[in-house]
């Protein structure tokens with residue numbers, strides 16, 4: 322059933338404005354629903370406007386107020402995504418009386434993201450960073466420890482518990498018969514996935530007042546679809562872990578995370594952005610960022626993420642022609658943990674701990690990223706040098722308070738090579754196996770998605786290793802030539818002497 326007409330009807334009746342002569346919605350074979358240009362659209366054109374009042378967030382839903390803001394905060398509902406998830410569950414439970422019913426009805430109920438894969442399917446992602454980042458157990462802990470106690474009517478066993486249960490449960494807000502329908506773990510994951518793949522970080526009105534100059538769209542949003550803001554600001558809500566880290570004092574308050582009707586109907590593809598969301602005091606505006614020809618898809622940006630991240634957050638991967646003629650995602654990366662360098666160098670445990678702790682204190686990371694430009698990450702070189710320092714050198718380095726310079730000599734290059742080989746071995750199959758498997762047209766969707774992620778990462782590793790081997794051969798040849806020249810020189814000298 323096509324839900325778009327109903328969504329548009331709701332959008333208009335809620336005060337939204339869509340330029341219907343320029344923008345249509347249709348279903349694209351590879352991306353699902355998306356927006357299309359109905360005529361040539363010039364750069365800077367407002368495609369649609371969304372009044373702030375119809376954003377769905379913990380600020381706009383009436384639920385936190387009904388529960389009481391103190392109780393809301395006591396239950397840590399203002400941290401991470403659990404509060405917004407509960408608001409979305411509760412608004413859904415209100416049916417047609419919810420302000421957002423026309424919007425909520427349009428949202429997907431199933432996802433291709435690994436959060437919903439079986440263990441057998443997840444095994445196909447071994448070696449990639451996707452599984453470690455899923456955070457399923459933490460999410461479920463939030464559900465059990467934060468959300469359920471607020472919603473459930475508990476069955477107290479003594480008078481004290483009875484009093485506390487009376488304080489804790491709110492059957493007026495969460496009637497018991499609605500709990501197994503709207504507040505289940507399954508629905509919790511669906512709502513979490515909707516946020517992960519469709520939410521935006523929206524700054525509050527106050528912060529924009531002094532930046533507004535001429536009433537034109539001024540500031541882009543960081544979002545599930547747009548990471549234009551400095552990393553710290555966007556990671557706090559879009560990092561999959563941020564929704565769970567309740568014990569973590571640094572966990573961000575999440576009042577800006579919002580569901581933005583219609584803006585979340587745009588798909589994205591690496592390097593294809595032609596529209597972006599901007600915010601104004603009263604509304605948000607989707608604006609074309611370049612000329613969009615009639616019939617072209619209107620693409621937002623999700624930040625040109627690597628396939629591993631696209632899969633984890635959105636359940637799809639990008640496959641574009643690469644400069645070498647293969648298909649893949651130019652934004653792919655391989656994450657390499659510091660542990661691998663430690664394992665290769667087999668450094669003493671206590672010494673390693675001390676140095677890694679210091680490295681982290683100095684602002685270093687315990688994961689370095691290899692990109693498709695095949696450059697050896699400078700951080701990896703520095704880290705290897707740090708782990709190889711003698712005790713004297715280590716003490717001097719600490720006294721200088723500076724991590725070692727990323728100087729890549731032959732010995733360090735040997736270690737880098739061993740680290741990358743070890744990293745490549747973390748995938749259970751070889752690149753060639755995977756390329757062959759990809760040719761099988763009967764593959765299931767999850768298997769194909771996992772294969773695309775794996776092959777992209779392995780290609781980067783294999784090509785970087787190839788580059789290193791050539792560098793090492795060249796260095797050997799250079800050494801050989803230098804040695805030969807030196808030998809000839811010595812020969813000539815000795816001959817001279819003999820004479």
Ligand SMILES: C[S@@+](CC[C@H](N)C(=O)[O-])C[C@H]1O[C@@H](n2cnc3c(N)ncnc32)[C@H](O)[C@@H]1O
Pocket residue numbers: 351352353354355429518519546584585586587588589590634635636637638639
């Ligand atoms: C913000 S929503 C966009 C609207 C969505 N297509 C729909 O039908 O509601 C993001 C979701 O769209 C799909 N999507 C977006 N860009 C895609 C692409 N380049 N290829 C495949 N699927 C894509 C993914 O399922 C993703 O989770």
